[in-house]
Amino acid sequence: MSDIGFYLIIFAVSIAALWILLYFVPIGLWFSALVSGVRVSLLQLILMRWRKVPPGVIVQALIEGTKAGIQLFRNDLEAHYLAGGRVSKVVHALVSAQKANIPLDFKMATAIDLAGRDVFEAVQMSVNPKVINTPPVTAVAKDGIQLIAKARVTVRANIKQLVGGAGEETVLARVGEGIVSSIGSADSHKKVLENPDFISRVVLEKGLDAGTAFEILSIDIADIDIGKNIGAVLQMDQANADKNIAQAKAEERRAMAVALEQEMKAKAQEARAKVILAEADVPKAMAEAFRNGNLGIMDYYKFKNIEADTSMRENIANKDKGKKQ
Structure with a gap:
């Protein structure tokens, strides 16, 4: 080397x-x-x-x-x-x-x-306080009109509550709950649209930042849109439900009437069968009366005449009834 x-x-x-x-x-x-x-x-x-x-x-x-x-x-x-x-x-x-x-x-x-x-x-x-935008919050006023509100929440950190305090999600959830409550307590959606600061004032009075890591400085309503007429929709649904119930009850009554009619027809057929059986025993009874002498030939003719007269009257009555119809 x-x-x-x-x-x-x-x-x-x-x-x-x-x-x-x-x-x-x-x-x-x-x-x-x-x-x-x-x-x-x-x-x-x-x-x-x-x-x-x-x-x-x-x-x-x-x-x-x-x-x-x-x-x-x-x-x-x-x-x-x-x-x-x-x-x-x-x-x-x-x-x-x-x-x-x-x-x-x-x-x-x-x-x-x-x-x-x-x-x-x-x-x-x-x-430097932070601004948090809430997601669209949907609520319904007492007149049944749906409102969709968006808010901007200005918060600053609460140093003493940072350990163990709730985060932004809790603040947003509480603000959303307060918006729903304030809109729901309004008599008309028009009042909310005329005074959107009413929502901010009511929500701030609730002390929503308690137990959180933030202090809410202000809540500003950024936008309010009109949604569906929930009251009318509910009334229509109720009307449809009442109609279906009425139809079901009518169908039940119709079925009961049909069943009753069938039962009456069955009873009529049963009665008719009993009459036919009884009529079949008449010739036997008459033959027995002839053998025993309890019935004469003139009595038999009178019975036949009465039977023919009755049959004729029934035929005439049936023809008149058919013409009237």
């Missing part, structure tokens, strides 16, 4: 050793903290590497806090990072809150951050 190759190997090994040394002993980072007025020892920066904590994040947070006049402690920042928190977001939020005169301490900021909320965005929302 030539001398040049040997020196190249020595140079590469030296560069690698220097990089490893500077990685575990961040002298540049220590010097930046020193000139920024942050007291952190070089040993602690080395131990941060072993504790799997990036020294750059902690030192940068300490420098930002010190320049803003906020007292921060290295152990607290490391603990928050190891707990899964976002150290830079927390420090940004603390600085912004201090500039805006919003009461926010390190403990509350870290709690909000660990709860999954963006604490820096919450502070910004406290300074």
Whole structure:
């Protein structure tokens, strides 16, 4: 191996050793903290590497806090990072809150951050309120006219309620419920169209932001459209239902009448059959009367004459009835 190759190997090994040394002993980072007025020892920066904590994040947070006049402690920042928190977001939020005169301490900021909320965005929302557009809310006034309303809800973050407070979905749901209630209590849809601020006033009086992470500043009705005449539709449906019920009852009565007629016909046929059977026994009874001497020949002739006269009268009556029809 030539001398040049040997020196190249020595140079590469030296560069690698220097990089490893500077990685575990961040002298540049220590010097930046020193000139920024942050007291952190070089040993602690080395131990941060072993504790799997990036020294750059902690030192940068300490420098930002010190320049803003906020007292921060290295152990607290490391603990928050190891707990899964976002150290830079927390420090940004603390600085912004201090500039805006919003009461926010390190403990509350870290709690909000660990709860999954963006604490820096919450502070910004406290300074600059956010406008939330509600989806179309459908409600019916007392006169049966359907109204479709859209509202703009202006909210700002409530720092004290960010931990455990309900989110935007709850606020929108409560506002929608308040709009439905206020429109439903109106005697006429015309009154709602004439005074849309009536809805905002009634909804704001309900205190819908209780238990949420926001404070409702105003509720403005952006648009109101007229929908269907629900009252007329319901009356038509009721009329159709009454008609169907009446038709069903009429059909039931007709079926009962048909059944009664069939029953009467069956009874008439049964009676007619009994008469025919009884008439069949008449000749037998007459023959028996002749044998016993209870009936004479003259009596028989009189019976036949009466039977013929009756048959003639029935035929004449049937012919007269046919002519009248």
